[in-house]
Amino acid sequence: MSGINYSEKIPNNVNLSSDRALQRALEHWQPNYLKWWQEMGPESSQNFDVYLRTAVSVQPDGWAHFDHVKMPDYRWGIFLAPQDGNRKVHFGENIGKDVWQEAPGEYRANLRRIIVTQGDTEPASVEQQRHLGLTAPSQYDLRNLFQVNVEEGRHLWAMVYLLHRYFGRDGREEADALLQRNSGDEDSPRILGAFNEKTPDWLAFFMFTYFTDRDGKFQLCALAESAFDPLARTTKFMLTEEAHHMFVGESGVSRVLQRTAEVMNELKTDNPAAVRAAGVIDLPTIQRYLNFHYSVTIDLFGADQSSNAAIFYSSGLKGRYEEGKRTDDHMLKNDTYTVLEVANGQMRDIEVPMLNALNEVLRDDFIKDSMAGVGRWNKVLEKNGIAFRLQVPHKAFNRQIGTLAGIKVSPQGEVLTDEQWKAHEREWLPTAEDRAFVASLMGRVVEPGKFANWIAPPVIGVNRQPLNFDYVRFN
16 A cells, blocks of 8 residues: 555545545545635745645655646645554553554544644644745745645645544544634634744744754654554654655755855854845844744643643553653653752752653653754854854743743743843844844745845755756746
8 A cells, every 4th residue: 555546536545435425524625625725825826836746655765756736736635654464552551452443432532632733733834834935035945835835734634534534523523623723813823832923034934844843753753653553654654744844944044054154254254233234144143033943842842741641641642752762661650750840940850750741751852853953053154164153042941831931041041030031032032123134135036046145055956956947937
């Protein structure tokens, strides 16, 4: 079942045609999805021919086909990784039993909640990025944005299939609601805070795809361990697409840094005002954007102590990152983990039951992974002879979720008074003036092979095409 049937109205590798009721239900949902795409997807782009990759197999090697296609004609569908008939539950209280092919009654509500929350993030990011195409710094970048958008749309399809197939009327209602909530809407916002933030410019987009799509990677990896086999197989295939989204973010920020470093060396200055006057983004502003997107993203992992996280793990619904590589008993009833708390104005480590700290375990895995990429960004500065180094802020900085919510902490981890925070907030988080300056650089560049002044070209084109390739044909 590695190939994908593209002759169907809804491309799939789940033999959808053998379940007529399910097929009809999804075909009823499909026009609503396309209406949402027209209204909330990439603005003024419906007639562009975009050089997109489409999955043609779910095998890790050679699963994508590249060609020009109009985005509303993109073959969204339902693709699950191959089934392993010998797979067993490998963590929690059901360890050693066969994985489930249907949703067990006692876990049904929690499974549905997990799937809805994951599903809600996918269209949200498309909505957040809706206007970015109007200010793309190159055709190459415009194409990458659109690739991210269509794949987030497919990830929505992945979750909607699970809701329709395994959760009856409740699932169908939840699938409809995924198209009724909108990012930032006052009356019907998206479920998670980070997905109601604006993504107003391309520096924000690159930070979002680096940090927030990395949260997606860790959440999907944890769900790929699930004892609910259809969810595990769905998220395994989603991960092959998520890697590109993080690449767009990491390489995008690297190219911004490269261009800024070139201008700093040409001008022989590190003065932010002089750097801005030359039409590139100064390094302190990049650091403030990093601080914001990083802190908003680590909140997505949830409260540092969570009974729900314990229930999800013990039930076998959601594992840890790389669960199979860990050498403990995979039940964790006697294990502890260190979390932070602030008491009497001091931050301190406390030991808590690991089962209750699994959000924090996943957050710490994410932090380690994020720091590695920031290290690679700093190598760009180092190679250009620039002394400035980007830093990941302390994990208590600018937190709105959990024990640390609302505590005023500097990027270095010092607990502050409200007055101290207010005195330095403009140094640490993007100001309205920062955002206005970055917005002022955002002019659309659409001539093949040309790039906006504030960003360097990539090292290599998409699918090894030349940089002056027609990535987007404006019809």
